[in-house]
């Protein structure tokens with residue numbers, strides 16, 4: 001595998017726990033260069049095998065002055081690869097090469113002006129005095145042996161260093177974030193001028209590479225995949241099907257908490273268009289029975305998660321022996337849900353959907369997108385000929401409509417929500433806004449209000465419209481929907497959905513709100 005063309009052009013990123021590590025990977029891939037992120041504890045042997053064109057040491061929350069601060073194997077500096085240390089990575093280089101790192105009297109968080117002091121390949125065509133993004137408490141007070149300072153800011157006299165003959169560079173600021181105005185140029189210089197990479201990370205070659213990788217891993221064994229209809233598991237299923245054909249078996253579990261028409265869409269897309277082995281399991285009654293009387297959001301999630309695992313396990317067992325469970329896990333999911341083995345990142349939240357499944361069923365995980373971002377998965381799906389309808393689908397949560405029905409989940413309330421939700425989707429699409437919104441949906445509130453229809457008094461439910469813009473779901477803004485659309489939605493929902501006499505619009509951003517109401 002190491003002779004693969006992608007591997008010959010690979011950039012290795014060693015992660016010291018920075019919240020920006022994924023941004024570095026993103027930037028590298030935008031230049032059509034393949035890269036992989038590994039924990040900083042990657043062994044020397046593994047580093048040698050990877051045979052990268054260059055190595056980037058990320059930032060991280062630790063201080064090299066602390067006793068147990070994370071390290072990489074120092075022998076990697078003897079391999080002759082160009083190396084770039086960013087923030088903590090730069091301080092580590094300083095520490096390992098006999099320089100000095102001290103706590104800065106003024107911690108530097110936010111923007112600073114970068115003064116270029118010396119000519120450097122790193123700064124070719126970079127403007128002097130441009131704004132860079134700083135996020136550090138420590139700074140370099142003495143240069144490491146063999147290095148010179150090439151740029152400074154008011155608080156950091158050594159904001160960038162280099163040893164050009166050894167091709168080792170350090171930046172105190174973060175070139176990978178958008179706030180560093182010339183950051184892309186600086187990274188570009190490192191990748192193309194210093195590492196001499198060429199652009200060959202194309203979707204087609206990535207698909208070929210991934211297919212071979214899946215074939216090597218899976219060999220003749222069988223893979224089961226829980227298809228949710230969402231982008232990630234859908235693209236994963238199509239890719240794995242390309243690699244192993246009949247040995248992939250997809251299960252779509254209808255939990256009774258799906259949007260109107262969802263099940264039928266998934267069935268026709270996968271069975272008819274892609275000829276994928278697919279079983280649709282109708283488990284709605286079982287899920288709804290278990291949810292009876294539960295109003296607490298966390299209890300709802302737990303109940304749905306547990307039932308899903310039970311049903312999936314039973315149904316998979318009926319269908320034979322599986323060695324692998326395929327999932328469409330993305331890089332941000334990995335970063336959020338697991339601390340890298342031996343690495344310093346912090347666990348932010350645990351995976352909410354099928355976390356317990358692999359252990360319980362003794363399955364190995366097959367996660368071809370562990371190093372990709374959502375928009376890259378979308379590109380990949382498009383390249384494989386998947387319809388826009390699936391590729392551009394708005395995210396839909398694992399617990400489904402249950403977390404959009406506040407209070408009791410009953411068949412009647414589910415019907416109300418489905419009908420209102422369908423109207424919202426229809427109208428948002430008709431206004432051409434579907435692809436601009438991260439999500440747009442209905443929420444059924446557990447209150448009734450008084451209204452008047454015809455000449456009669458009504459006492460009925462309230463539906464909230466939720467529509468947000470976001471790039472990753474981690475933060476979000478309420479969408480500034482046109483009044484005309486809001487008016488149309490209110491009109492149609494109140495007229496067409498029996499049991500609703502009032503519609504409100506949610507104007508909370510995240511944080512402090514969340515996207516889903518539960």
Ligand code: XMP
Pocket residue numbers: 301352353395396397398399439473474510513514515516517518
């Ligand atoms: P919140 O509500 O936390 O949601 O702002 C952020 C994004 O995650 C989705 N979401 C989930 N997705 N299982 C999922 O697969 C879940 O349990 C879950 N909870 C929230 C939500 O729709 C939004 O896109």
